[in-house]
Amino acid sequence: MGLTRSSEDAFPEERAFREEVRTWLADNLTGEFAALRGLGGSGREHEAYDERIGWNRHLATHGWTCLGWPTEYGGRGLSLLQQVVFHEEYARADAPARVNHLGEELLGPTLIALGSEAQKARFLPRIVDVTELWCQGYSEPEAGSDLSNVRTRARRDGEEWVIDGQKIWTSLAHHADWCFAVVRTEPGSRRHAGLSYLLVPLDQPGVEIRPIQQLTGTSEFNEVFFSGARTRADLVVGEPGDGWRVAMATLGFERGVSTIGQQVGFARELAVIVAEARANGSFDDPLIADRIARAKLGLEVLRTHALRTLSGDPGPGAGPVQKLLWARWHRDLGELAMGVRGAAGLTVGPPYDLDDAQTLYLFSRADTLYGGSDEVQRTILAERVLGLPKEPRP
Known part of the structure; x- marks a missing residue:
């Protein structure tokens, strides 16, 4: 059975779990956590990184x-539908963005699938309890x-x-x-x-991390320089x-169930833009109204495709396709936010203090690049799915 309808409507047996998640979040996003x-x-x-x-x-x-x-590795072994429910309710509660996505959603599943038992025992518990990022x-x-x-x-070396070399656009390396x-x-x-997948400690001589200041004024991305950095010989996942x-296995996990929560966040961003369009009168512009309608339709396409991808052999x-869909949709949403705002959206500061719409517009320019650029995604589809001739390579 596919997950193409609202899980709450199509699967009444999951309502109790949804209510459990809602109640827990309501009870716990209070006190010191309410401000997050x-x-x-x-x-x-x-934003509030230590507090998060x-x-x-x-x-x-x-x-x-x-x-x-799986429970034997510290997880809860929840079904796909239960995971979808959690991510939906987490986003609807406006809970703060989690800091452990790369460990929990990418490396952890990779180690469970392909890592050694020693690697699993060493690293998985510290991902579960968020003591190593x-x-x-x-x-x-x-x-x-x-x-x-x-x-x-x-x-x-024994x-x-x-390790010697450089990595760039490394999210949250700092x-x-x-x-x-x-x-x-x-x-x-x-x-x-000749490539190998190594697990490398960053707090050591021979590792230098330089944050990259972005147009948003923040530095989520980093350059990482390795100059004689070291890691143990047994910390290679799979064989050398x-x-x-x-x-490639890790990239497959990257487009997993957490994207459902991402789309709930997208819907909230769109709702804010629609509310501003109604408030400032730009909604009466047929071009703006058409773009809003297309954004709403595109969001439904994103959800349907994601649920179909998750619920069976896609x-x-x-x-x-999923990466192309959401990256271009979100980039276009940033452009829509500026269209609704008009000329007022083009000014800021001093100081350089962007509002949410301006941050959305500037940062979403990167969506079509990180996680695999649009050009590379299209090449993959052309060569590996459609069977077209490969691009000439140097």
Whole structure:
């Protein structure tokens, strides 16, 4: 059975769980946590960061992290539908953006699927209880969305790997304790061959993290430089040289059930824009009204596609299609926000203090780049799904 209708309407047996989530969030987003409502998220990761760590650890204490993980690894083993319900209600409660997404949604499932038992025992409990935070070391200056061009290298030195190179656009590296990084471990190898997936501690000599100041005035992204940095030899996930397969598995988890909560957040952003359009009269402009209607329709398409993708075998190309859909929709939403605002949206400060609509517009320009650029997603669909000739490569 597909999850294409509202889970509350189509699956009445899940209403009790939905009510449990709603009640817990209402009872716990109080006191010191009440002020965190709505904080964090893309372009706003700097907001109340330490306080949101406290909230995330509170979630962990009460069993609300790693919901879909098997119970033997510290998760709750919840069904797909229950996970959808949680993410929907979490977003509807305007609960703060979580700080542990990269560990919980990406690395953790990768280790469960492909990691050694020693790696699982070492790292999974600290992801569950939010005591170690992770970042993703994929993109490089010469290998943005084309991961096969990775140049960062690692060589064996006894019982350790020694790493030299640079990663860029590394989300939240300045807050992370560890990095899961794709590096080239076989000299002379090219493209997909010779890559390995290493787990690297960041608090050590030989690692320098430089935040990148963005148009939003914040620094969610970072450059990470490795100069003789080290990690243990057994902290390679899978076998040495098998990094491409492991990295692709991680990217598959990236487009998982948490995207449902993301779409609830998108709906809230759209509702704010519609309310402003009605208040300032721009809703009466047929062009603005048409763009709003298209945004509402597009959001329904996003949800339907995501639920179909999650509820069964989505077939080839579902991941790239999903990324193309939401990234372009969200970018267009930022442009709609500026269209509704008009000329007033073009001014700020001093000081340089963006409002939510301006932050949405500026940060959403990056949506079509991070997580795999639109161009790369289209190439994947063309070559691997449609069977078109491959692009010439140098």
